[in-house]
Amino acid sequence: MSLDITSLSRAANEARGLAIDAVHASKSGHLGLPLGCAEIAAVLYGHELKHNPDEPRWIGRDYFILSAGHGSMLLYAWLNLSGYDVTMDDIRAFRQLHSKTPGHPEYFETPGVECTTGPLGQGLGNAVGVAVAAKMAAARFNTPEHQIFDQHIICLAGDGCMQEGVSAEACAFAGHFGLDNLILIYDANAVTLDAMAAATQSEDTGKRFQAYGFDVQKVDGQDMVAFLRALKKAKARDNGKPQMIIAQTLIGKGIPEVAGTAKAHGEAGAKFADEARKNLALPEEHYFVSQETRDYFAKHKKALLRQYKRWEKMYRDWRAKHPDQAQLLDDAIDKKVPADLLSKVPAFPADAKIATRKAGSEALQPLAREMPFLISGSADLHGSTLNYIEGGEDFSRDNHKGRNIHFGIREHGMCAIMNGIGYHGVFRASGAT
Incomplete structure (x- = not known):
């Protein structure tokens, strides 16, 4: 299927609108990443990610981990559009006590959230761990005719994650152990909370990751065609190297009063919400999603479900031919242990x-x-x-x-x-x- 730029551009702006409305209503949150990375999320959730909104814990899925968890409205908006059990009422309850949409993503609270993230860099370390486990599972259960575990772990991280020491430790580990199922998307927007990133960093991050053993590509993160091309290349490489895509983005895109500045990182842009909606060609209605966008994602979901059913057929055949292994896998997932x-x-x-x-x-x-x-x-x-x-x-x-x-x-x-x-x-x- 070719990339539907028109539909995904519309969806990206409507996702931006959801983020603006939710942050404005809660009077707190982070707008910079949800606005700056909308095109990246559009390509992932609207085209390339292998997932099943009806079965969020499907073992054959790709994993998307938002290491920069403060940008959680990116995740919630696209889970809603994709058909996960994240309703518009949940979006309206953003950052409210006991809601399904907490300020930082939490694993046990929200369908489609793979890891509890927020402390910068931790989600990237978690993504490395998921990549390790996926390699382990494939080695134990896959056969030449049954690729039960054939997936990519895609992690979105920002400058803050890159500066944290835990991410350096985890990524050096990933490079050494050849985790080529890991794809790191670096949201390189040149901004941190207090100041422009240049105030605290001057390294060539791409060269650092090449030294770790990563393949590195650099793209315009708001050019969906270029980003998809880089993502497909990263997924196709089976060369013993984790993959890094440096996606250069404009933080706070859609709110020109703060876009590209440190003020865009948090909620400062929310006070320009009404003007931003006009800039994004959105109607006055808040929490607006067009019927065209709903129709696009309903159609895309059907394609995802066909993909899932093909996997399920292969999985059933594997279970029939390898019942002992199937029982082991069931017990592992169910966390069963001997009674004694x-x-x-x-x-x-x-x-x-x-x-x-x-x-x-x-x-x-x-x-x-x-x-x-x-x-x-x-x-x-x-x-x-x-x-x-x-x-x-x-x-x-x-x-x-x-x-x-x-x-x-x-x-x-x-x-x-x-x-x-x-x-x-x-x-x-x-x-x-």
């Missing part, structure tokens, strides 16, 4: 002269034997923490079945990556430092 699991853990007398790390190691081994999807890792301290799973092999770019992960001296990255492994839903992650 705790009885496998050795008991220690109260006066035992044993270090807690040694006792932990002796408890870990029987648990790992009973729980085949328990993963362990260490930040360069397996010899001290003693949490190496015996017989579990090492995870590497050549062995995705390994259950022991060498994180290197990257404690913060390790924790964010472990959370990502957990978010994926198949494996249980543990680590020590």
